Amino acid sequence: MGIENTGKAWETPKTEPFIRIENVTxxxxxxxxxxxxxxxxYKGELFALLGGSGCGKTTLLRMLSGFESPTEGRVWxxxxxxxxxxxxxxxxxxxxxxxxxxxxxxxxxxxxxxxKHEKLTKAQRQDRVKQMLDLVQLSQFAGRKPHQLxxxxxxxxxxxxxxxxxxxxxxxxxxxxxxxxxxxxHTQFEIMNIQEKTGITFVVVTHDQEEAMTxxxxxxxxxxxxxxxxxxxxxxxxxxxxxxxxDFIGSINQFAGTVKSVTKDKAVVACAxxxxxxxxxxxxxxxxxxxxxxxxxPEKISISKKAPAKTLNAIEGKVIxxxxxxxxxxxxxxxxxxxxxxxxxxxxxxxxxxxRVAQWEDKVWLAFExxxxxxxxx
Amino acid sequence: MRQRSTFxxxxxxxxxxxxxxxxxSMIVYSFNKSRLxxxxxxxxxxxxxxxxxxxxIINAATLSLEIAVISATFATILGTMAGMALARxxxxxxxxxxxxxxxxxxxxxxVITGVSLLLLFVFMERYFGWPAKRGFTTVxxxxxxxxxxxxxxxIQSRLLSMDVSLEEAAMDLGSKPWQVLFDVxxxxxxxxxxxxxxxxxxxxxxxVVITNFTTGPGATTLPIxxxxxxxxxxxxxxxxxxxxxxxxxxxxxxxxxxxxxxSEKKRERDIQMALAANK
Ligand SMILES: Nc1ncnc2c1ncn2[C@@H]1O[C@H](COP(=O)(O)OP(=O)(O)OP(=O)(O)O)[C@@H](O)[C@H]1O
Ligand SMILES: [Mg+2]
Numbered sequence: 001m002g003i004e005n006t007g008k009a010w011e012t013p014k015t016e017p018f019i020r021i022e023n024v025t026x027x028x029x030x031x032x033x034x035x036x037x038x039x040x041x042y043k044g045e046l047f048a049l050l051g052g053s054g055c056g057k058t059t060l061l062r063m064l065s066g067f068e069s070p071t072e073g074r075v076w077x078x079x080x081x082x083x084x085x086x087x088x089x090x091x092x093x094x095x096x097x098x099x100x101x102x103x104x105x106x107x108x109x110x111x112x113x114x115x116k117h118e119k120l121t122k123a124q125r126q127d128r129v130k131q132m133l134d135l136v137q138l139s140q141f142a143g144r145k146p147h148q149l150x151x152x153x154x155x156x157x158x159x160x161x162x163x164x165x166x167x168x169x170x171x172x173x174x175x176x177x178x179x180x181x182x183x184x185x186h187t188q189f190e191i192m193n194i195q196e197k198t199g200i201t202f203v204v205v206t207h208d209q210e211e212a213m214t215x216x217x218x219x220x221x222x223x224x225x226x227x228x229x230x231x232x233x234x235x236x237x238x239x240x241x242x243x244x245x246x247d248f249i250g251s252i253n254q255f256a257g258t259v260k261s262v263t264k265d266k267a268v269v270a271c272a273x274x275x276x277x278x279x280x281x282x283x284x285x286x287x288x289x290x291x292x293x294x295x296x297x298p299e300k301i302s303i304s305k306k307a308p309a310k311t312l313n314a315i316e317g318k319v320i321x322x323x324x325x326x327x328x329x330x331x332x333x334x335x336x337x338x339x340x341x342x343x344x345x346x347x348x349x350x351x352x353x354x355x356r357v358a359q360w361e362d363k364v365w366l367a368f369e370x371x372x373x374x375x376x377x378x
Numbered sequence: 379m380r381q382r383s384t385f386x387x388x389x390x391x392x393x394x395x396x397x398x399x400x401x402x403s404m405i406v407y408s409f410n411k412s413r414l415x416x417x418x419x420x421x422x423x424x425x426x427x428x429x430x431x432x433x434x435i436i437n438a439a440t441l442s443l444e445i446a447v448i449s450a451t452f453a454t455i456l457g458t459m460a461g462m463a464l465a466r467x468x469x470x471x472x473x474x475x476x477x478x479x480x481x482x483x484x485x486x487x488x489v490i491t492g493v494s495l496l497l498l499f500v501f502m503e504r505y506f507g508w509p510a511k512r513g514f515t516t517v518x519x520x521x522x523x524x525x526x527x528x529x530x531x532x533i534q535s536r537l538l539s540m541d542v543s544l545e546e547a548a549m550d551l552g553s554k555p556w557q558v559l560f561d562v563x564x565x566x567x568x569x570x571x572x573x574x575x576x577x578x579x580x581x582x583x584x585x586v587v588i589t590n591f592t593t594g595p596g597a598t599t600l601p602i603x604x605x606x607x608x609x610x611x612x613x614x615x616x617x618x619x620x621x622x623x624x625x626x627x628x629x630x631x632x633x634x635x636x637x638x639x640x641s642e643k644k645r646e647r648d649i650q651m652a653l654a655a656n657k
Contacts, residue, residue: 065550067546067549067550086549087546087549087550088549088550088551088552088553088554089552092550093550093551094546094547094550096543096546096547097543098541098543100541100543100544100546100547101547102544102547102548102561102562103544103566104565104566113548113551113561114551114552117551117552117553118552147644147647161547161551162550165551165552
């Protein structure tokens with residue numbers, strides 16, 4: 001994926017960010033849509049803005065494209081202050097959520113539209129249009145009008161049109177929102193390929209966490225106008241910093257409790273839901289007596305009918321629900337405290353229903369490693 | 379249920395009859411050989427020939443057409459600008475007020491519009507010396523102001539149903555606002571503008587009341603001429619003239635309606651195709 005070939009610019013301290021969003025706030029009269037956001041995006045990244053509906057993703061993107069101006073703060077692109085530059089003078093192009101193809105122009109004219117402002121000869125212009133149509137595999141549709149295309153084809157015309165000007169930054173607002181699941185997956189890889197081929201910095205807005213995880217080098221998780229966490233997909237998934245991020249990305253079991261004791265690298269947390277103590281890896285800032293929450297991903301909990309050899313972080317419960325998804329199964333296990341735990345298990349052995357790890361109403365043992373759990377403080 | 383639908387159907391027929399029989403009989407009697415308007419004397423087209431030889435009528439018709447073309451053109455330009463301001467400049471101060479002002483002439487009694495325009499022209503003549511006399515210029519101005527409202531309303535509703543991101547996309551691709559206007563906005567609303575022009579044209583062509591207030595000696599439009607002649611009794615040549623006007627006006631309105639219908643259909647089809655494609 002893209003992570004390797006950008007060389008993790010965000011971890012190299014000397015690298016200048018390509019896009020710098022500096023303490024940007026956007027108010028619509030009294031309503032704060034984007035709240036004091038600061039963000040650095042590096043050259044060649046495929047950066048995702050992820051968040052629920054109405055959290056301000058589009059507003060932030062529109063401030064990069066110039067359609068909204070920040071109430072406070074500055075926006076820099078490639079070392080230039082863009083805050084008061086109008087959209088038609090920014091080295092940035094946008095792919096609109098509705099695609100916004102010009103209905104009175106053919107595919108070719110749509111893709112070539114932005115080029116008439118460039119200093120190109122006619123032949124160069126035609127060349128570029130052809131090149132773009134080849135890139136999105138639409139050459140045979142050059143003469144069609146947008147209403148004669150399918151949704152997926154329109155999406156690709158919109159992409160080609162936005163790429164034709166070879167912008168420094170390409171903004172994509174929910175680029176796959178209108179496509180069905182199969183086409184979505186296919187197009188995700190296509191977008192990643194195109195990004196690698198062109199080397200253009202992509203900023204993608206999405207509310208689909210899987211899409212953000214597959215597509216991007218880094219993700220910023222937004223919530224009510226605030227950026228909660230920025231990081232690589234792995235960081236966001238395995239090391240969420242807040243309950244919100246842990247909950248928003250994937251599914252997770254959370255047990256509230258109090259820190260009872262700490263050693264050099266572990267903490268012991270008393271959890272009422274777990275009916276006992278959980279031992280977890282800790283970072284520096286945990287103190288005895290603190291209220292915390294222990295979070296464990298469903299696939300990091302083991303499930304078996306036999307009691308595990310180690311009794312650390314093990315507990316017995318009863319299967320009350322079982323979901324079979326083919327490649328994996330989801331077990332919902334009720335603990336003695338009547339708390340529910342979700343456990344995922346890959347079906348790595350071929351077998352009939354009766355050969356499953358556990359059935360409804362079975363007594364099972366759950367267990368997880370101290371390193372599998374995340375200690376969350378808020 | 380059956381009873382009720384029969385009743386409704388007869389009411390409908392009666393309504394249509396009430397409306398169209400006079401027009402149809404007028405058209406039929408325009409081909410009447412007899413000089414008497416109410417007695418059928420055989421088929422003839424001589425009244426049409428007489429009509430085209432009558433200099434007074436030809437002059438009035440020419441004047442009417444000139445006024446209609448010029449005022450429709452100005453009304454379309456100004457009305458389009460007003461419609462755009464109303465639909466696009468979202469929250470300027472007093473927008474609702476301005477919006478109301480633009481559509482007010484649509485429901486204002488024509489007599490009021492006529493009187494107020496007359497007063498304005500008298501005032502302007504006294505203090506600015508222009509327009510010097512009432513006549514061609516004043517009637518054209520009056521028709522423009524009146525028809526402008528119709529155009530503005532048509533354009534406004536077309537723009538409100540148009541996706542703003544089309545204009546944003548053009549701007550994003552490097553077009554300055556005026557280029558966006560010519561490359562994207564105007565081509566897309568062109569059918570609505572043509573419909574507006576045709577509507578303004580027909581409104582101007584058959585207006586009597588406002589014209590009566592704002593015209594002066596020597597500037598007699600066709601409807602005013604007919605109005606004057608009818609006072610002396612309906613003659614078959616008036617029937618012939620009216621038939622031609624009916625024809626011109628119905629072509630204009632029909633074309634305007636067709637254009638609006640077609641762009642509406644096209645949009646529906648586009649939306650449907652988009653939905654179907656995403657299935
Ligand atoms: N022009 C505007 N005037 C007033 N409020 C606005 C305007 N644009 C956006 N908002 C508000 O700002 C908030 C953020 O909107 P935004 O469009 O950025 O959300 P989003 O994260 O893109 O959501 P979605 O996933 O639904 O597209 C919303 O509550 C919205 O109502
Ligand atoms: Mg949005």
